[in-house]
Amino acid sequence: MNPNQAPRTRIRLRYGKSGRIRFTSHRDVARIWERSLRRTGLPVAQTEGFSPRAKLHFGLALATGYESDAEYLDVDFKCGEMAVEEVLKSLVDVLPDGIEATGGAVLAPGAMSLQQAVTICDWDIELLDVAAGDLAQWVDQVLGAATLMVTRERKGQKITDDLAPQVRALEVGEPTSRGVRLLATLGTQPRAARPSELLAAQEPVHRPVLIRRTRQWIEQDGARLEPLMVGAAPVQHTLVGVQ
Amino acid sequence: MSLWPELELVLPEVSKPARYIGGEGGMATPEHHPSKVAWLLAYPDTYEIGLPNQGLQILYEILNERDDSVAERAYAPWVDMEAEMRAGGLPLFSVDTHRRAGDFDVLAFNLSAELVYTNLLNCIDLAGAPVRAEHRADDDLLIGAGGHCTYNPEPLADFVDFFVLGDGEEVVSEITEAVWDWKRSGKKSRQSVLRALAAIEGVYVPSLYDVAYDGPALVSITPRYADVPAVVEKRTVADLAAWPYPKQQLVPLTEVVHDRLNVEVFRGCTRGCRFCQAGMITRPVRERPAEQVRTMVADGLARSGYDEVALTSLSTADFSGIEEVVSATMDCGAGEVSVSLPSLRVDAFTVGLAAQIQRARRTGLTFAPEAGSWRMRQVINKLIDERDLYGAVESAFSQGWRRMKLYFLTGLPTETDVDTLAIGELARNCVELGRAHTKNPSVTVSLGGFVPKPFTPFQWFGQNTVSELQRKVFLLRDDIKRNRGVQMKWHDPKASLVEGIASRGDRRIGRVIEEVWRQGGTFQEWSEHFDYDRWTQAMAKHGLSVDWYVHRHRTEDEVLPWDHISAGLHKDFLWQDWRDALNEVGLEDCRWTPCYDCGACTGYSIEHIVASAVPPAGGSQGTGQVPTGYQPPEEVSVQLSGIGARSST
């Protein structure tokens, strides 16, 4: 049988990453998902070729060391129907501490990939080296700046970008037990702006102790959709144990 | 108690922070208690090299299963992390609960390579204990070490309180009991615990021995007390079936070497390759029952989620009924499971397993003929027939492989340029065989400099000099250059020299190791940190001759630094085997032929446990273990499709 014609179900899963496991890389997390899905015994579709791998499609990479409430991946199953509840339930015991699947939805055929579809992310940034008042001033400066030039290195080349259009929202949040909190909404297209770049874009440069992605959004016709909410009907939407 | 809040602030600053987080699948959650002996099991290299170490994982499980002990793990912090730790006053810590090393009773190292010795010193120092054993207070950490390198413990004798020789499964409990007596008494007397440890079979406490020299020559190593053994015997687990460990192999969160399920199918090897220390010191052969292997594979795959299994041993194709075990393995798991057979013998590849291979993962394929000429292979007792090698290579190419790697040693006893050049000839012939099947066949020759090891027939042989090894490397390189299909890689001869200093050094070499460490010489097994000059300068500074330690042939009557250690092997057996080597006389595998009384079984009243009474098909002999060099050889990886595999139409 031609594998292209085999029945397939694509499920989008949302998961969190927190605690010590935040120091694993995006690649490490991909391997953790491969092993965990194998342990569930669910019929995950495989790539063709000499070393077949599970067909997993990851969204935006999360930098090593960041936490998140809102990571996503799309998993292809080699069957016509697959219940989201069943997938979420079988993941409970196999995912390592710190990675928790918190929701899922069956995607309509032809749904845009995560990397293309997501346009903005919300970030929660904890800082210890600044007082709340000074941070508020810093926020005003960032929001007032006409341009925010940041330089990064890519393949040995220095590239300079203007971060200003990517800063969609910025405010000082409730203090944490040990420091202050900065809440930011940053654009992801054509290239995802990183919180570390934001912190370096305006003097004085702040050193974060913890950065957490709290939401990813797909902007559609002026509305903000959570990535589980997109796609044509029928879409199942299940949320379990969101913390 | 936990250092995590402090580590959390440091980890964003270092490379590969996942090295320090622990959290592996199968990790223990030990409950420390004043009535339990706390072990910190350390591997003196990076996390990704150390995590898969099976010996360490086995002891970790056994100690955590006991009521009276707990165990956690530590690995050498990479240089950037060490700098952060020293700057922030952070000590060596466990990755399990991030507890400081000083909160444990015992810090025990696994030693599998000589070049990590300076890392051992560094870890002791980071743990907050004095580096020299003599400077430790009564209640300081007890420093232990086990693993293959401890068969010559002398270079580390000044730094380690106790060494463990041989299999650790049983002795680790006896040590725990001795340590508990010390702990219960408020750690009042270090001498008393050292004496108690020395009374345990398989445990060597170097501070209880006097060493006498006559000029450069070692005269004797003798116990200071009547109840301390003159010769320390190794420990051997008689039956592997009684120890189905690790039961919960650790599944790391980040990438490590050998990142797959590893199931040890047998321990010991009697192929008798004369350069191979591992084969000599782990005798006799003890196979795990095939049924237990199947269970361990099935359970391990189910709980780990791995899709690759390595059936490990020193020469896995020798396992009785290997084909049945491999086919049972491919039936495990939900989808496709690939099986790695480290140290695959070439004859078994053609005749045995090839028949089963339908879908091969066409990455790399490695064979280890070890020497280029038949004469040389007789000297080293690696009796691989050239026809067997060509047969294996032929079938690999015919099954679609385009590249393979061949492992060789240079600097072997009696080696001439004819032998060295024969390596090139073999490689060229392999490429020629490949041309019949593929347009661009490629053969990589990997060449390691031979370092003689204790408890082998070659322990008396004077190692080749750096310039001689370098000359041979270039001779072969120039010979091979003309052939497009043959590539060559080689191990740095200078690293072989340093390995040689530690491999057969005596207690005086400890000063050199300490000197190199004090000058910042850690991670010497990593080429970017290896510093040859530091070693040779430290030798000169302490009045020690490289030539005397490394390049000199030893005589039959010479006292060797490990004469007070016993791996069971009779010294006269090894000497006879050394004479046989020089006479190009081979020796058969005693697993299937009568015993020649090397001492490994006879001395301990144990026997081989081998299910098959006959050698595997193929007939000729040979193991695939390269004892020298740092990088473990790439393995033969054979992928087999499981039930319900894709159809090919």
Ligand code: SF4
């Ligand atoms: S004692 Fe005999 S049977 Fe045992 S390993 Fe030595 S030679 Fe072989």
